[in-house]
Amino acid sequence: MKLGLYSITYMGLWYRGEALTLPQLIARAKEYGYDGIEIDGKRPHGNPLDWSTSRCRDLRARADGEGIDIYAVAANNDFSNPVPEVREAQICYLRDLIRMTADFGAPTVRVFLAWWGITRHPQLATYDIAEGYWPIVHEKFSTDEIWGWCREALVECARYAADAGVTLALQNHKPLINDHNDLLRMVREVDSPHLKLCLDAPLMPDRSTEGIFEGAKAVGPLQVLTHFGGEFERLADGSIRGFERNDGVVGEETNRYYGDFARAMDEIGYEGYTGYELCHQLPVVDGRTVGVEYADEQARLAAEFMRERIASVTPAAALSGR
Numbered sequence: 001m002k003l004g005l006y007s008i009t010y011m012g013l014w015y016r017g018e019a020l021t022l023p024q025l026i027a028r029a030k031e032y033g034y035d036g037i038e039i040d041g042k043r044p045h046g047n048p049l050d051w052s053t054s055r056c057r058d059l060r061a062r063a064d065g066e067g068i069d070i071y072a073v074a075a076n077n078d079f080s081n082p083v084p085e086v087r088e089a090q091i092c093y094l095r096d097l098i099r100m101t102a103d104f105g106a107p108t109v110r111v112f113l114a115w116w117g118i119t120r121h122p123q124l125a126t127y128d129i130a131e132g133y134w135p136i137v138h139e140k141f142s143t144d145e146i147w148g149w150c151r152e153a154l155v156e157c158a159r160y161a162a163d164a165g166v167t168l169a170l171q172n173h174k175p176l177i178n179d180h181n182d183l184l185r186m187v188r189e190v191d192s193p194h195l196k197l198c199l200d201a202p203l204m205p206d207r208s209t210e211g212i213f214e215g216a217k218a219v220g221p222l223q224v225l226t227h228f229g230g231e232f233e234r235l236a237d238g239s240i241r242g243f244e245r246n247d248g249v250v251g252e253e254t255n256r257y258y259g260d261f262a263r264a265m266d267e268i269g270y271e272g273y274t275g276y277e278l279c280h281q282l283p284v285v286d287g288r289t290v291g292v293e294y295a296d297e298q299a300r301l302a303a304e305f306m307r308e309r310i311a312s313v314t315p316a317a318a319l320s321g322r
Helices: 022-032 053-065 084-104 128-138 142-165 178-192 209-222 255-267 292-313 316-320
Strands: 002-006 036-040 069-072 108-113 165-169 195-198 225-227 231-234 240-246 249-253 275-277
Touching: 002 022, 002 069, 002 292, 022 036, 022 316, 036 275, 053 069, 053 084, 069 084, 069 275, 084 108, 084 142, 108 142, 142 165, 142 178, 142 195, 165 178, 178 195, 178 209, 195 209, 209 255, 225 255, 231 292, 240 255, 240 292, 255 292, 255 316, 275 292
Parallel strands: 002 036, 002 275, 036 069, 069 108, 108 165, 165 195, 225 275
Antiparallel strands: 231 240, 240 249
16 A cells, blocks of 8 residues: 545644645655645635646646655535535535546545534534534435435436546445445445445444454455544654544554554555545643644654554565655
């Protein structure tokens, strides 16, 4: 696998401070040893309203000059809304994002079926407000009906992707998707070569060694993108510990299952990107949420951590530096 840095990490949503510009993100990726960047498809980074074809090509040239790939764009789409006009607006958004992705020279757009979104309250991002709103909007509709709306939208967007020479990568992200079986079901129903998969280890409900390998083998060659997340700390012996944080509480360590995932990806022959994303509420120190320097530290450690996981199954990766 190659290492990517997903721009959500530096959007100014989760840490105290301003977002980085995309040229600044490219510089961070190069400094910290990443191979490429994934651009989040919303302001201030990658909303297609802000990115003309010429501006996209200029950024691509800048990235190429730094030896950094633009390998994906991430849509924050929700095809599940009961209001047809809302779904149609989301289709328009994704169609424009596909155009922008092609203009960047990137091969892949990460997509959701459904997405509850985030809010800023009052400045930093939070999930809980939007997550609470989503079930209220959908409570009168069956899962099958909601699934059908999403399928119809993806069928249409897969045609736009085909026209642009871009691949959609459906992520195993809630709501609506529970596991890799749901991903495979939607791929079968859409039946387009331009819809592939983005199976992410931290989103899998079964992260046992057996569960990781089962999911990886099931998606097999459909896998075109993946991500890793969490936070990291360097221990006294120099090693790096990865861990999850939920509602401010330190939870499960990630070293074991990311190691399993790297081995599983190697076994199925996946050679694409795994992108680091820092996209959850961060520690509060002395009454203030940590600043951008915390995101910098995490991005540095994440690259080293995952490079070690990859090198454990592909020793040559450790020698390349990037």
